[in-house]
Amino acid sequence: MSFINNLIPLNQLPVGSFGKVKELIAEGIVRRRMLDLGLIYNTTVESLRKSPAGDPVAYEIRGAVIALRSEEASKILVESI
């Protein structure tokens, strides 16, 4: 498996492109919240748009539009697809 090298934090995923969740590096309650959003292994996420100031960013996750601050998004590692 060579994808390990392609992992990027979700906040670096360019707007309009898709990523597959490969790893969560958050812990505790933040991790649970992420799992509740359905961010499990191999979930496809689309980066939809930035807010006027560039942060937070809205993502489409399992049919819902969710805004995440860069602090949280940086803890979600995705493979760009």
Next chain:
Amino acid sequence: MGLTKQSTGTGTLKEMFAVKLESTDDIVVALAGNPNTGKSTVFNSLTGLNQHTGNWPGKTVSNAQGKFTHRNKKYILVDLPGTYSLLANSVEEQVARDFICFGNPHATVVVTDATCLERNLNLALQIMEITNKVIVCVNLMDEAKRKKINIDLKKLSDLLGVPVVGTSARSGKGLDELKDIIGKVAGGEINPTPVQVSYDEILDKAIQEVEPHIHNLVDHQMNSKWISLRLLDGDQPLLDSMNEYLNFNISEDKLLQDKLLNARTELEEDKIKLEDLRDRIVGNIVKTAEGISTNVICLKNQSHNQLDRKIDSLLTSRTFGIPIMIALLGLVFWITIVGANFPSTVLAKGLFWIEGQLTVFFGWLGSPLWVHDILVLGMYRTLAWVVSVMLPPMAIFFPMFTLLEDLGYLPRVAFNLDHYFKKACAHGKQALTMCMGFGCNAAGVIACRIIDSPRERLIATITNNFVPCNGRFPTIIALATIFIASATGSFSSFAATLSVLAAIILGVIITLFISKLLSKTILKGLPSSFTLELPPYRKPQIGRIIVRSIFDRTLFVLGRAVAVAAPAGLVIWLMANTTVGEASILTLCAQFLDPFAQLLGLDGYIMMAFILGLPANEIVIPILIMSYLSKGSMLELNSLSAMRQLLIDNGWTWLTAVCMMLFSLNHWPCGTTLWTIRKETQSWKWTGVSFLVPTVTGIAVCFVVAQGAQLLGLV
């Protein structure tokens, strides 16, 4: 130590969950669901006006209950907090879980959003693990149809093993069927057999290690497989709740502890740590939900969200997002100011005509003059002022604000502003609680419950008062109309709108500044995690909006103002007409306050009006006018220009108007808000801080503006 029927019966419901049963035959139904699924619309449509709200015992989580009768049976509907899951252990989730687990409702309805079914099934599956008496209500079917999302409800019901009802609660579609099914499930005519989440081998092995023993302990009262998973997951709050509601302390059971330890050791041998275990549990649930939803959903139009996205890219765009937001707000105020002018005048004329008639009536009765003066000139006149000044702007403002809320615009405001709140080390949802404050600061303070972190919730609570509520808008609007608008001629309503808008933007800037200041001093800390859902835009139901905003908001706020204004009018009249030596008490108080007030660009009477307006900000302007009038000027106040003349006669300049607007924006919260803060924070200290922070800010701002303007020779 088995469970007795007694400990889980209606006694628990009444005492532990404050469910108001009228008889033991009442059928208790829990209503669960994600936020933004129209759950409250389902609740309102089912129960109508037969509801009452309060708090869950010992928790600052709202508890709404309602009643309805269907086929001669009485139902009590308990609205559980909207949550995405029951696993993350927030207070809301615990409340919802405990009620389903220990409240033993006769049925639980899970409201889901047809346009976002997969995510919603997550919660449904978790609830189906706890109880089998589940009905899945797929709401917003009309929205799904509009977006050409096809859901096979029959197949969904087969796959889930529970009854499924499709509804469009806003138009009432499907609710009768829902009631029928609730009756059948509660009465045992339908016995749902929910699908169980399929856990992977390793988890299954661990469950089997502990389940048989747990089964013996809980004896059919609860789903033993579910408890096994929770205990393996180290769910301490569940154990606490079992102890609290069932007097059932299984953490003391030695054999259980041994078995749990065994299972965990085996899991660790398989290289699964506690954190991984949670991932796996949630992962299995999410995958089950995914599998089911792909089986039942057929998208006829792959790009069903295109319109929403187009609107979003405009409303939250880098260039236009914030200007559009300000323009929308300005539009709302402009319509309010322009629209309220005419009905205000008509109401004032009508109500003062009645005053004249009342005077005639009292004369006919032959009652003493002082009785007439107290009741008519004191109480009635204040009431008339409050109603004519406040009712029209509220009746226009509230429906428009509710419309923006209904459309789904407020989360976009939070999205646009989050960056600035993050900079201020505050929570992103503070933007939402701030918006609620525009309606009523007490409501805004209650809304702060949506913020999980106690530090950020306090910041949001303390700073909520910096946005003007509907009690203060009339003051600001009236001052803007009288002093700014009448000075600028034909563009008057624009000038008034701009000055109100400026006041609000200033309020937001002060909110951010004070939030930052608090974060750096008495409430130190970093911003906590933040996720904000941007729900799909919904077609608003105009009729419902008008009814809701008039009844829930306008009449509520007006009623409160009237209740406060009548006694306040009495007090003012007495103060203005009781003389000590040469001057009335009111004048003496005003004279005492005057030197201090002058420093802030105000006068003693204005300061007095703010102090007497503590019970409700709505009455500040009426009090002020009464005070000025009672000084002897015999004025018929039937026009704005007369009012302007009255103020000028009392030494007002544009600076007085500006300073009064600023002080109205920044001073102590009203009595109701303070009382709410005390209730929400359970602390006198934070109530005191919430009183002092805006007051000190207001004094500082007014002092700088007043002294600055005088130094520069602008007045």
